[in-house]
Amino acid sequence: MKGLLGPFFMPEKPVVDSPPGRRVGLEKTFDPAHFEERWYSVWEREGRFQPRGAAGSPRFVMVIPPPNVTGRLHIGHAYGRTIEDILARWKRMRGFRVLWVPGTDHAGIATQMVVERRLAEEGTDRRALGREKFIERVWAWRREAGDTILGQLRRLGCSLDWSRQRFTLDPDLSRAVRHAFVLLYRDGLIYKGRYVVNWCPGCGTAVSDLEVVDRKTQGTLYKIRYDVAGVPDGAIVATTRPETMLGDTALAIHPEDSRNTRLRGKIAVLPIVGRELPIVEDAILVDREFGTGVVKVTPAHDANDFSMAQRHALPAVVVIGPDGRMTAEAGEYAGLDRFEARKRIVERLKREGRLVAADPYEINLGTCQRSDDVIEPYLSEQWFVKVRPLAEPAIRAVEDGAVRFVPESWGKTYFSWMRNIRDWCISRQLWWGHRIPAFTCENGHVTVSDEDPSACPVCGSGAFEQDSDVLDTWFSSQLWPFSVFGWPDRTPDLEEFYPTDVLVTGYDILFFWVARMIMAGLRFTGRAPFHTVHLHGLVRVGSEKMSKTRGNVIDPLEAIAEFGADAVRLTLASAASSGPSVSVERGRMAGSRNFATKLWNAARFILVQLERGPVPDSLEGRSLSLPDGWILSRLGATEAAVNRHLEGFRFDEAAGQIYGFLWHELCDGYLEMVKPVLAGADEEAARTARGVLRKCLADSLALLHPFMPFLTEEIWEKLTGRSGTLIVAPYPEGTDTPRDPAAEAAVGALRTIVTRVRNFRTESGASPTEPVELWIDPKSPDKSVIRALETLAPLLRHLARLSEVRFAPAASGVLQDVVAGLTLGLLVRRGSSAESSTRIEKALAEIDAEVGRLSSKLQNAAYLAKAPAPIVEKARRRLLELEEKRAALGKS
RNA sequence: GGGAGGUUAGCUCAGCGGUAGAGCGCCUGUUUUACACGCAGGAUGUCGGGGGUUCGAUCCCCUCACCUCCCACCA
Numbered sequence: 001m002k003g004l005l006g007p008f009f010m011p012e013k014p015v016v017d018s019p020p021g022r023r024v025g026l027e028k029t030f031d032p033a034h035f036e037e038r039w040y041s042v043w044e045r046e047g048r049f050q051p052r053g054a055a056g057s058p059r060f061v062m063v064i065p066p067p068n069v070t071g072r073l074h075i076g077h078a079y080g081r082t083i084e085d086i087l088a089r090w091k092r093m094r095g096f097r098v099l100w101v102p103g104t105d106h107a108g109i110a111t112q113m114v115v116e117r118r119l120a121e122e123g124t125d126r127r128a129l130g131r132e133k134f135i136e137r138v139w140a141w142r143r144e145a146g147d148t149i150l151g152q153l154r155r156l157g158c159s160l161d162w163s164r165q166r167f168t169l170d171p172d173l174s175r176a177v178r179h180a181f182v183l184l185y186r187d188g189l190i191y192k193g194r195y196v197v198n199w200c201p202g203c204g205t206a207v208s209d210l211e212v213v214d215r216k217t218q219g220t221l222y223k224i225r226y227d228v229a230g231v232p233d234g235a236i237v238a239t240t241r242p243e244t245m246l247g248d249t250a251l252a253i254h255p256e257d258s259r260n261t262r263l264r265g266k267i268a269v270l271p272i273v274g275r276e277l278p279i280v281e282d283a284i285l286v287d288r289e290f291g292t293g294v295v296k297v298t299p300a301h302d303a304n305d306f307s308m309a310q311r312h313a314l315p316a317v318v319v320i321g322p323d324g325r326m327t328a329e330a331g332e333y334a335g336l337d338r339f340e341a342r343k344r345i346v347e348r349l350k351r352e353g354r355l356v357a358a359d360p361y362e363i364n365l366g367t368c369q370r371s372d373d374v375i376e377p378y379l380s381e382q383w384f385v386k387v388r389p390l391a392e393p394a395i396r397a398v399e400d401g402a403v404r405f406v407p408e409s410w411g412k413t414y415f416s417w418m419r420n421i422r423d424w425c426i427s428r429q430l431w432w433g434h435r436i437p438a439f440t441c442e443n444g445h446v447t448v449s450d451e452d453p454s455a456c457p458v459c460g461s462g463a464f465e466q467d468s469d470v471l472d473t474w475f476s477s478q479l480w481p482f483s484v485f486g487w488p489d490r491t492p493d494l495e496e497f498y499p500t501d502v503l504v505t506g507y508d509i510l511f512f513w514v515a516r517m518i519m520a521g522l523r524f525t526g527r528a529p530f531h532t533v534h535l536h537g538l539v540r541v542g543s544e545k546m547s548k549t550r551g552n553v554i555d556p557l558e559a560i561a562e563f564g565a566d567a568v569r570l571t572l573a574s575a576a577s578s579g580p581s582v583s584v585e586r587g588r589m590a591g592s593r594n595f596a597t598k599l600w601n602a603a604r605f606i607l608v609q610l611e612r613g614p615v616p617d618s619l620e621g622r623s624l625s626l627p628d629g630w631i632l633s634r635l636g637a638t639e640a641a642v643n644r645h646l647e648g649f650r651f652d653e654a655a656g657q658i659y660g661f662l663w664h665e666l667c668d669g670y671l672e673m674v675k676p677v678l679a680g681a682d683e684e685a686a687r688t689a690r691g692v693l694r695k696c697l698a699d700s701l702a703l704l705h706p707f708m709p710f711l712t713e714e715i716w717e718k719l720t721g722r723s724g725t726l727i728v729a730p731y732p733e734g735t736d737t738p739r740d741p742a743a744e745a746a747v748g749a750l751r752t753i754v755t756r757v758r759n760f761r762t763e764s765g766a767s768p769t770e771p772v773e774l775w776i777d778p779k780s781p782d783k784s785v786i787r788a789l790e791t792l793a794p795l796l797r798h799l800a801r802l803s804e805v806r807f808a809p810a811a812s813g814v815l816q817d818v819v820a821g822l823t824l825g826l827l828v829r830r831g832s833s834a835e836s837s838t839r840i841e842k843a844l845a846e847i848d849a850e851v852g853r854l855s856s857k858l859q860n861a862a863y864l865a866k867a868p869a870p871i872v873e874k875a876r877r878r879l880l881e882l883e884e885k886r887a888a889l890g891k892s
Numbered sequence: 893g894g895g896a897g898g899u900u901a902g903c904u905c906a907g908c909g910g911u912a913g914a915g916c917g918c919c920u921g922u923u924u925u926a927c928a929c930g931c932a933g934g935a936u937g938u939c940g941g942g943g944g945u946u947c948g949a950u951c952c953c954c955u956c957a958c959c960u961c962c963c964a965c966c967a
Contacts, residue, residue, distance in 0.1 A: 028927070214966090221967080238967045252967095287967080295967050302967095364966055413896065413962070420963080507962090538961095574915080575905085580897060580961065583904050587916050594929040605926035652906070656914070671926080755933085762933045768922070801924090850911070863947040871910055871948095878911075 030600050032564030036710040040154055042724040049159045051099045051497075052092075052728070060091040061099045061500040063481050064160065065513070069104035069167060070111055070145040073152035075539045075572075076506060078556035079582060082572045083536060083651060084504045085158045089706035090646055092159070093731035099497055100159060101484050102150060103166035106142075108473040109203055109370045112432040115141050131431050138432050152557060157565050157709045159727070164493075166484045168476045169434070176483035177434045177476045178450055180524060185438075185448040189386045190426075192438075196303040197382050197425050198366065201324030201338075202373035205429040206382050208472060209422065210512055212375050214364040221361035222346060223292075225354045226251065228268045228279070235263055235279070236356055237296040240363050242349070243342040246273055246330045247319040250297040252308060254288045255281040263294065271354050272345065273331065280312045300379040316379055322429075324376065338376070383427035383436060383469065390519040391418045397528045403518055406534045406649045407578045410507060417511055426472045433470030440465050478516035481529035488524075500530045507535040507580065534649050537582040539575075559589055566708035567592035573707050574659070576651040595659060596711050599704070602667050603715045606693045609678050610719075616691040625677070625685060626788055627795070628692045629743030631670040634661060635696055636737030642703055643733050658704050666696055669751065676798055694719070699732045746788030750796060752820040753789075757800035760815070763839055766828045771803035775810035775825030782821060789822075803829070816888035818881055823888055840889055847886045854879045 043049060051059065062084055067077055084100065092098040112126075115138045119125050126134040146167075153160065166173060184190040197206040222242050227234045235251060251268050253260040268277040277297075285308045286295050299309035299316035309316055319330045326333045326341045333341045349355040366375035395418050397403045398411055405411050427436060439447045441456035442463040455462050479487070481503075485494035499521070505514065514533055521529035541552040559568045570592040575582050616622060624632070638661040645654035674689045697719060701712040705726050716726035757772060766772060774796070780786050786807070789796065793805045810816050810825020817824050854875055857863055864872060 029929075214963095223967095240967080285967095291967055293967095304967095362966095366966095409896070416895065416963070511962095577906070579905090585904060585916080588904080590929075591915060594927095597929045598927065601927035601930085603926085608926080656906080660914085667927085668931085672931095759933060762921070768924080768932080853911080857948080860947060866947045867910075874910085 028601070028604075029597060032566060032596070032710060033561075035714045036155075036157070036565050039710050039713045039724065040157065043159065043727055044162065046724055048092075048724070048727050049100070049161045050163060051097045051161070053095065053097045055097070055496060057097050058095070059097040059099065059497070060088070060502075061101075061497045062088065062502055062504065063101045063484055063500055064103060065503075065505045065509070066103045066105040066166075066168065066477065066480060067149050068107035068110055069142055069147065069149075070114060071107070071149050073149050073156070073556055075554050075556050075559075075584065077149070077153075078156055078568065079539050079572045079576070079584075080504055080506060080536060081153055081156060081158050082569045083534070083576060085156070085569075085709075086573060086646070086651060086706040087502060087504070088159050089709060089727065090731060092727065093702065093705065093729060094733075095730070098159075099161055099164070101164050101166065101497075102153070102158075102160035102162060103480075103484060104147065104150065104168070105473060105477060106167065106169045106433060108428060108430055108433040108470060109205070109207075111138060111142070112430050113203070113370065115432075126431065134431055155557065155560055155565060157569065159709075164484070168473075168480070168483075172486060173476065173479075173483045174434055175450075176479050176487050177471065178437045179488045180479055180520065181437055181471070181475075182448055182450055183524065184385060189389060190383060190448075191386065192381065192383050192427075194379060194381050195384070195425075196300070196306040196377045196379050199322065199376045199378035199380070200368040200371060200373050201322065201376055202368060202371035203430075204322060206378070206380065206425055206427060207368060207370075207375070208425050208474075211369045212366040213369050215367050217363055217365040219361050219363040219365070221357075221359050222349075222355060223357040223359075224271065224349055225356055226268045226271060226277070226296075228263060228266050230266055231262055235260075235268055235294045236292045237294050238291045239296060240361060241301075241342070242345050243326070243330075243333075243338055244298045244301045244319065245270065245296060245345070246326070246333065247298045247300050247317040248275070248277055248296045249299060249309065249314045249317060250277050250312065251279045252282045252286050252295045252297050253279060253293060254286040255283055257286070257288045257293045259288075260293050271352065272348060278314075280308075280314070282308050282311065284308070284311075301377050303377055306379065318379055320376055320378065322378065322380075324373075382425050383438075383467075385424040385426055385475075387421045387424050387519070390523055391421045393522045394418060394515065394519040397518060397522060402531065403528045404532055406532060410510065410533075410535050414510065414515060418515060424472075426475050427467075427469040428472055429468075430470050433473065434476055436467040436469050436471060438467040440467070474512055474516060477513055478520040479524070481517055481521060482525055498525065498529070499527045502532045502534060503530045504534045504536065506538055508538060510535060536576065537578075537580045540581045540583050541585060554584060554586065559586075563589045563593040564596060564710070566711045567596050569709075570595065570655060570659075570707050573651040574655045578650075595663065596708065598663055598667060599700075599708075599711065600715070602662070602671065603697060603701075603718070605671065606697050607718055609693055610690055612678070613683070613690060614687055615694050616687055619688070619691050619695065622688045622691065624688060624692070624743075626743045626746050626792060627670060627673040628688060629740040630747035631666065631692060631696060632737050633740040633744050634665050635699055635732075636734040636739055638665075639699065639703060639732040639734030639737065643731075646706075655707055658700070658707070662700055662704070666700065669747075670696070672799060673747075673795060676795070695737075699737075701726060702729050702732050705729075742784060742788070745782075746785055746792065749785050749789060749820040749822065750792050750799075753796065753822070753824065754800045756817065756819045756824065757802065757826065760826045761828070764815075764828050768801065771829050772801070773804045773806070773814075773825075773827045773829065774800070774802050775806045775808055775814065775827075777809045777823035777825075778807045779809070780822055785820075785822070812891070816891050818885035818888050821881055823884060844886060844889055847882050847889075851879065851882050851886065854882070 064084065065080065088098050088100045116126055129137065181190060198209065198212045200207055219240050221238055221240055223236050223238050224242065225234050225236050237251065239245065248270050253263055263279050266279050268279055270277050285304050286293065297305045297308060297314060299306045299314055300318040301320060306316065317329050319327055320338050321327045324338050326336045326338065328334050330341065333344065346355065367373065368375055395415060398414060405414065437448055439453050441459060441461040443459045443461055445456050445458040447453045447457060453464060481500050482494060482498050485491055485498050487494055503514065517529050521527060541554060556568060567589055571584060571588045575584050575588065638657050641657045642654045645657065677685050677689045680686060701716050705712040709727065713724060713726045717723050757774060761768065761772060776789060778786050790807060796802065797805050814825040814827045817826065858875060858879065
């Protein structure tokens, strides 16, 4: 693993030594690299990533969206896989039989292009090598670079069951692909035909509609005059692609267009070429409103024109070839690149006076998702899936809730795409992929079968040629949730683990993959492949798209080396929101790293305390102090909230709950409160406190484990003496830690008072050690809080560094204020006055403003009549408190 | 042309009918014996503009402006 990180590996940090004799095995700061890899191999060795528990017990199954086999982990992968791993670890700890299947995709075009680039560097190409040799080269590259990304997922901590690792070109998965093809073909849902498809001249293959990316581009709209026999001024047509005119075989007008009745039934002459073009009438394609109302018809290079040509029995002339160069049909332009031909044709039209106009025109240029080349509509023989019959059940599955999207709003997008779905071009003119299992015998009979045919079922011939095309990569990916389990065989894994439960992926492949998996799952297995799809946003750096040109790319492996895998994971989980983009910044990584260090040091402190005396096994029956009750209550509330948020796929909220509890309640709050108890003479109280500390640490580690698995496992070992077992420890759900509202109220008041005293110190310019006296007026509406505070007085004195606490009305001349419903008096023993008068005036002004608002509200009859009673009551109490506060401050 | 989402503190983002939140950044103080990757205190918001519904709107409805993205069209 280490090798993968290469030069980014973390430099040795200076480790600060603890004083001798105080060491409990944890250093002041830590290097995640010291234990991350170790724990991963422990888990793996112990089989923790494999489904555990009896078969038949509740299970939780996911399949990884298979990354490109030769790809590298980018931040988007890291994000999605972190979410999946959080789910997997959470469910595993809750006792589910968890299976998360890893694997990779052969990624047809992408992988083939990488290898072709290497060949080009060697001064050769795939055609020189030949199909077989080329495929061997790709396999060699796959062996060389393949699975790097899977190693990187280990580094991230993903608890994938490696014993079930799959690759889309594995023999059994290839068999599934072939079988799926055969089934669809037999059902008449796969057909072959000549149609205009999206052709990428750079990749040399057809691509599907989804693989074409529209890009707004400044182009030119050329208006060209064609001569028409018997019509003196001819006809003017407009085009953004003049080179295609060489393939025109007709002009078209709208049958009811009064502007062009003179063109009816006439014959036009194609400039340059001289071919006669019939003028046809077509109401479907021609828009009477647009331009001159006359359309050039180029059946071989425009999908709409092609369908019109079929309606009117027009021929098609291919003038641009698969390499993007003009064909022999283009006459003098043959062999020219399409864009060069465009330039020359425009020049010639200009010379001949046929170019009526060349206006700037914004066009949506179709480009290849993979290579960025301009897509050329191209008439060729391809294989298609008739998708409509597959889409209908898939639409119903989402309608009736068999599959749900999180967030729900994606349902709309899904429906609108599925309801307007068009046939899917699945053949690719590539060599790397699943070859189409169609065999043509010497007499032209086509056989499609699971096994290579030995004799033609029609004529008995034994001489076959297999179709040279391969399938679109997504054709195999759509089978992934069941092909990984051995489908079409009814394997034990398929029986037990299919359908899966949750699919987690970016919304960008909703159509490419998710929709097709639902269709394929229903078609081939009769069941939807998962019940929940969590579509997450795409990762951005701040509000910017991540891109190499901007230089703002965050490499997750670099980040792991710098901050640790746990910090990267926590950052990604905290950034997760329901929106379409997820903002990740380096500053947040550092924040997560700081949090890890915070936990580390808190654990260090707690572990020392636990060694100083006996720790009760259970808190049952022990008398708890108010701080004990408070922190346990907060712990329980946190546990419940975390589980609730995980149920709702709100990883940011879940992470935030744990972060806030650990840092601001356990560390800032409880640890400071128990220090005197731990050092004090009351051994029973200290013992209880140790029990509480142990419980809080143990639960926090468990709670946090899905987010930060390595660090928590490391500390867990020190805490429990059990190695590598946190991953299967029960997940805290807050059910065994009862809420204690009284303790929460009392300690809440305590903390508010402490803050007020500290603030008073700063405001009055007192040094941190200067004696401050506090009065608490016992005439409070809430007697129980006063009683509680009386027992907490020593603690209050300690935390706020008070010289004295008196439960009495403040003496005159002392600053008075009301916080948490309590009237306080504050005095710093010094000649100088307390807080500055401007500050008090400002506070008074704010109070007056709010009192004004509240009292007018409370005089409003409509408000009193219609607002819910608790709300009104709250407003009344607030007003009372404000008035007391005003009075108190006024006395100062 | 159709659709989805967004506009909240300097930055990145949560929240979403009942007195505005986090992280980072900023200011002040602080080596208090777990942690300076820390502790303590603090400042900062006409919650995009305008209407409406409501006792009450950052939150619901309408409208306008701007920004993202998706689909379709692209002679």
